[in-house]
Amino acid sequence: MYLNLIFLGAPGAGKGTQAKLLSEKLGIPTISSGEILRDNICRRTRLGLEAQDFVERGELVPDDLVVSMITSVLRLPAYQQNGALLDGFPRSIEQAKALTLALKTVLNQEIYRVFYIKVGKGELAQRLSGRSICPVCNTTYHDTKNPPLVTQRCNKEGATLYRRSDDTYATTLNRLQVYFNHIIPLVDYYDRKGLLEIINGEQSVEKVNSEIYQKLGEMARTPQLSLA
Ligand code: AP5
Numbered sequence: 134m135y136l137n138l139i140f141l142g143a144p145g146a147g148k149g150t151q152a153k154l155l156s157e158k159l160g161i162p163t164i165s166s167g168e169i170l171r172d173n174i175c176r177r178t179r180l181g182l183e184a185q186d187f188v189e190r191g192e193l194v195p196d197d198l199v200v201s202m203i204t205s206v207l208r209l210p211a212y213q214q215n216g217a218l219l220d221g222f223p224r225s226i227e228q229a230k231a232l233t234l235a236l237k238t239v240l241n242q243e244i245y246r247v248f249y250i251k252v253g254k255g256e257l258a259q260r261l262s263g264r265s266i267c268p269v270c271n272t273t274y275h276d277t278k279n280p281p282l283v284t285q286r287c288n289k290e291g292a293t294l295y296r297r298s299d300d301t302y303a304t305t306l307n308r309l310q311v312y313f314n315h316i317i318p319l320v321d322y323y324d325r326k327g328l329l330e331i332i333n334g335e336q337s338v339e340k341v342n343s344e345i346y347q348k349l350g351e352m353a354r355t356p357q358l359s360l361a
């Protein structure tokens with residue numbers, strides 16, 4: 134059985150948080166386009182060098198670079214069996230079409246559902262300004278809304294948490310602007326395909342997760358998906 138889910142939402146909406154929680158529950162691996170890009174930037178790979186300026190300015194990395202990056206990841210054995218929880222990809226209609234094609238040609242699979250996590254602008258800005266991340270397991274925390282048990286230490290790994298370099302005030306504003314320029318056509322695109330589920334992202338992390346899980350459970354009345 135495989136399950137390909139897409140998480141759409143603004144910077145700070147909780148795409149990464151929810152994809153990771155669901156991955157732990159369902160045993161389906163995540164693909165986070167932002168994490169892969171940051172890793173490539175950190176390792177100074179060719180992709181990283183090409184993407185760095187875009188990420189630092191909060192602009193979208195060109196479609197051709199991101200599409201070929203995701204298509205190569207989908208070829209990894211981990212995704213053949215279970216599918217993928219996609220966080221941050223696609224972000225344009227071109228990427229959405231390329232994803233459908235890549236899933237078909239690489240894995241002979243389809244998209245199962247698209248979860249659009251909606252959060253208002255004021256809340257987004259607060260979330261991004263207080264975010265910190267574990268460098269080992271990528272778990273995301275927030276200074277006040279979702280703090281670690283020990284200040285600046287990951288609950289699971291004990292590692293010292295870091296702040297993302299694109300969480301500065303100026304880059305955050307641009308990321309939000311870029312997001313609002315692209316999201317409506319993408320949401321419409323998946324809505325027309327009957328794949329869209331809208332999630333209220335302004336609830337607690339746990340409540341958002343239960344809402345997603347509950348929606349999956351409702352769909353799971355089809356025999357190919359059974360959730361514990
Ligand atoms: P990416 O890494 O995808 O960043 P983003 O879209 O800006 O989203 P974030 O990761 O900031 O937010 P999130 O929704 O994951 O929220 P999180 O769970 O961390 O992309 C970075 C850059 O890479 C882009 O700007 C672009 O340059 C490039 N890029 C990536 N993908 C691309 C693509 N497909 N095409 C082109 N370019 C691409 O949560 C945020 C905070 O809120 C955390 O502190 C968390 O603890 C807290 N929180 C989460 N949920 C809740 C809740 N329910 N209540 C309270 N707090 C919460």
Ligand code: MG
Nearest residue numbers: 148149150167
């Ligand atoms: Mg994220």
